[in-house]
Amino acid sequence: MAQEVKLFGMWASLYSRRIEIALKMKGVQFEFIEEDLQNKSPLLLKHNSIHKKVPVLLHNGMPIAESLIILEYIDETWLDNPILPRDPYDRAMARFWARFIDEKLIWISWDAFSSKEEDQGKAIEEACKQLKALENELKEKEFFGGDTLGYLDIAAIMVASWFGVMQEVMKVELLTEENFPILCQWVGKFVDCPIVKECLPRKEKMVEFTRVLLKDFLASK
């Protein structure tokens, strides 16, 4: 049956980049629809009426929202090159750490980047603790997924890209080679993967975009 796959995304959204990576890893042909988040299309608002966000995957007319949920849908629908591990315990660990990144690590790190000077030391210490916990999960492996990219690597695009961008914009050091040699090594391998290279926006573009996004916040500092 002819498959129709569309991805509503935005070039600077790492969440929508996650989906691009997964679709490309599976060799799925798809149409990318670039959204202007200041002026969301009627289609996006229709397909994600609850959250009104990207990414949204539209598969044969059926919409799925929330990037981690879309990743699992992709893995269960296109069975080549599985991105989640087979073993239920390993799957649970992958899901745990992906949620950790989205629900805890990013927010604690944002605190570290955005805190006032007097609170910053403590916030940075806390964020480093969380980063260390994630780094420990890599153990001896090339990637979180083992020898090749997996679900957790894709989720961790936030670590590979967002931290570097934020460090430059906010002038706060967090994820350094000195403190996180193993995690930084992973970042290097991740961004070097051909598929990731195709999907990751250039850092300078992201920095510029983020500076504009945060201009009011930066002005108030």
Added chain:
Amino acid sequence: MGEEVKLFRTWSSPFALRIVWALKIKGIEYETVFEDLSNKSPLLLQYNPVHKKVPILVHNGRPIAESLVILEYIDETWKQGPLLPKDPYERAMARFWAKFGDDKVLTSIWSVFIKQGKEQEEALVATMENLKFLEEEMKGKKFFGGERIGYVDLALGCLANLISIFEEIVGLKIVDEEKLPLFYSWMQNFAEAPIIRDNWPPRDKMIVKFQALLDAAIASSSSS
């Protein structure tokens, strides 16, 4: 092989209740370890160093934390009484609604309970909007899982108990049967299902606990 299943929980944690229900639906034997969160055991801290919370499921010595992650683990490990649907799209929808429950519904209902004045009014409006989405999702179904209780029912299920407790304490109607008839019936149907009904925490203890939380919140907001 001898299975060893332990559940670390508190008597009142709604997230831990999800796991109790799932284990009972699947008929899995398990040992309960009750935690006092004001005095966390070394085992809890060892098994969940990242969040230091309950519930934690320990299966043959290996710990899993985060209730929705645990539910999926249980469903993938013990195949009887499946909680998630088979079809990938329906599975995605189930995961979506469970996440919506945690991120939006529980949050807004908690705000209705713990906040006062304008913030409470705004939380009530948000809650109504959120519950309307769930109302829509209930059309033609007895449970979110269909004929049988499933993953989404377990994820949202604590509401079938907590909402009436909150309503009693703050004296506000959160779920009006006339405005949300399907959601209201779901709460009744869910609460009355034998496995669910037999495992609610004692209501009087819950009222005391949440009243104390509310009193503390009011005291700290008026002293600041």
